[in-house]
Amino acid sequence: MKKRNLTTYDIGDLQEHFKKTFHNSPDLFFYEMKRGDSSILFIYLKNLVDLTVLNQTILPSIINNTKESSVDFKKLIYQLPTTLAKLTDDMEEITYKLLEGNIFLFSPNAEKGLLINLEKKVERGLEKAETESLVFGPKISFTESLSTNISIIRQNIISEDLCTEKLTVGKKNEAEIRIVYLKGMADEEIIQSIRSQINSLQVNDILDTSVLAQLIEDNSYSIFPQYVQTELPDRVTYSVERGMVAVFVDRSPMVLLGPASLFNFFESTEDVYMRWNMGSFIRFLRYLTMFLSVILTPAYVAIITYHYEMIPSTLLVSLGESRSKVPFTPIFEALLLEIMIELLREAGARLPTKVGQTMGIVGGIVLGQAAVEAGFTSNILIIVVALSALGSFTAPSYLMGTAVRVIRFPILILAGIWGGIGISLGLCFLLIHLIRLxxxxxxxxxxxxxxxxxxxxxxxxxxxxxxxxxxPDKKGFFSFRHQRSQDIDE
Structure with missing residues (x-):
């Protein structure tokens, strides 16, 4: 079907066209203004338009500058108190711009109509970060507004080398994406790789940066995140200045940073704000606790089931007394407690903040004590599982902490089946996967x-x-230039 040109419409036809396009939406608003022998039709979606600006600024200007019998939008566009206006006769563009908060002015005597951007921004102000809390350093986090997030980075990195590339993704609901990097610091091959991966996406919509990360990861089947997701502007600034690439998505408060290594997920900008010896201790503590989180419960099950000769005799008596009333095997007992901990964590995260904190503390104490008294588990295993759970919470990245908690379950099952050999097998498979990733x-x-x-x-x-x-002109710790995997193979 041949597309109609804007000049073939009259006011009545155009109203019917947009009523059909927007399915008779009650938000669609038409206002006809008589100017001499001609008329101007205003078309807009009233919930998306700033009506105060329209009524107090745009309308008076139009009234004062359209007194002739015919309306000339080519002259009017230079007399409006805004630079966000353009002439167009593209019906698809007009429809899309109406959904972005523009108003469209149409006159039967004009060759083209006039689009004026009066978008009403609905966004929250800058607030304290919730997901990544810090003791030292800036406390603000990104918001759902892309323009606000980019302006924060512009204020933090005052350099003409800061580049922001605009991309759009989504067939039905386009989302604006920005690739941010420092020219000369970021690897051009990495930038091109991210750019091509995003441009090749064939999806209807991008809901959030986490969805985008899953679509452009090298291995979408891996449990490990391959992009750092952060809501902290200072972490993005720190990473971009060292050669990493940031990816912003409109309507999302999270930012992707890549390329990321496993160790980036255990680092925090708080390490930089603290003295080097304190920061080193805390960073090393994170690595240690995350390893213990993976290995501690499986090691308990393997030793109790297959390698009890490794336990000192004094402790063996205590373990025997603790498990004397437990009717389950160590593997079933450990799985029961691990699942209970995960249920408490999930319930605490879904409840309101104050109720969730109470639920986690009181629920853990009550259920743990009741499980021991009922003979479902032993005192020692409760201590082991609690230490494992605490260790998984030390990672600054929520995604990495969740990955560690999930990894614990298959290694725990292998420990229950084959003991120490099962743990070694699980860790070998894990190491091979990380090497290939x-x-x-x-x-x-x-x-x-x-x-x-x-x-x-x-x-x-x-x-x-x-x-x-x-x-600064050399490539050092502050540049963090990455070597490509194909270069390594060569």
Whole structure:
């Protein structure tokens, strides 16, 4: 069917066209203004338009500048008190712009209509970060407004080398995406890879940055996140200045950072704000507790089931007394407690904040005590499971903490079946997977594998600032240039 040109419509036809297009929506509003022998038809979706600006600024200006018998939008566009106006006769563009909060002015005598952007922004103000809480450093977080988030980064990185590329994704509901990086610091191949992956997406809508991350990851089947997701502007600033690429999505308060290594998920900008020795201790503590979170409960099950000779005789008596009333096998007992902990965590997260905190503390104490008295589990296993749960919460990244909690279950089952051999088998498979995993083509275990002595020490520990300062024109710790996996193979 041939598309009709705007000049073939009269006011009545155009009203019927948009009523049909928007399915007789009650939000669609028409207002006809008589100017001499001609008329101007205003079309807009009233819930998306700032009516105060329309009534107090745009309408008086139009009335004062359209007194002739015919309306000339080519002259009017230069007399309006706004720069967000354009002439068009593209019906598809007009429809799309109406959904973005524009008003459309139509006159039967004009070749083109006039679009004026009067979008009414519905957004929350800058607030304290909830997901990633900090003791030191800036407390504000990103919002759902893309323009606000980009302006925050512009204020933090005052440089002409800061580049922001605009992309759009979504067939039915277009979402604006921005790729942000520092020219000369970020790897051009990585930027091109992200750009091509986003442009190749064939989806109806992008709901959030987490959805985008799943669509553009190198391995979508892996449980490990391959992009760092953060709501902290200072972390984005810190990462972009070191050569990483940030991806912003409109209507989402989270930002993607890549390429990411496993160790990036255990780092926090708070490590930089603290003294280097304190920051090093806390960072090393995170690595240790996350490893213990994976291994502690499976090790208990393996030792109790198959390797009880490893337990000192004094402790063995205590374990025997603790388990004397428990009718279940160690593997079933451990799985029961682990699932109970996960239920408490999930219930606490879904309840209101104050109720959720009470639920987690009181529920854990009551259920743990009741389980021991009822003979469902032993005192020692409750301590082991509690330490494992605490260890998984030390990761600054919520996604990585969740991944660690999930990994614990298959290793726990392997420990119950084959004991220490099962744990070794599970850890070997996990290590092989991590070695093969990449993030935008960069090895996931970089800089430990392949080993990069320049960055390895600062990855495990937080080195003193004066040792990290290098010439800004050179590639040092502050640039964090990544080596591609294909370069490593060569």
């Amino acid at each position: 990449t993030s935008i083509g960069v090895p996931y275990l970089k800089p430990i594998y392949p080993f990069d002595k320049e960055h390895a020490l600062n990855t495990i520990f937080r080195m003193p600032i004066h040792l990290l300062r290098t010439n």
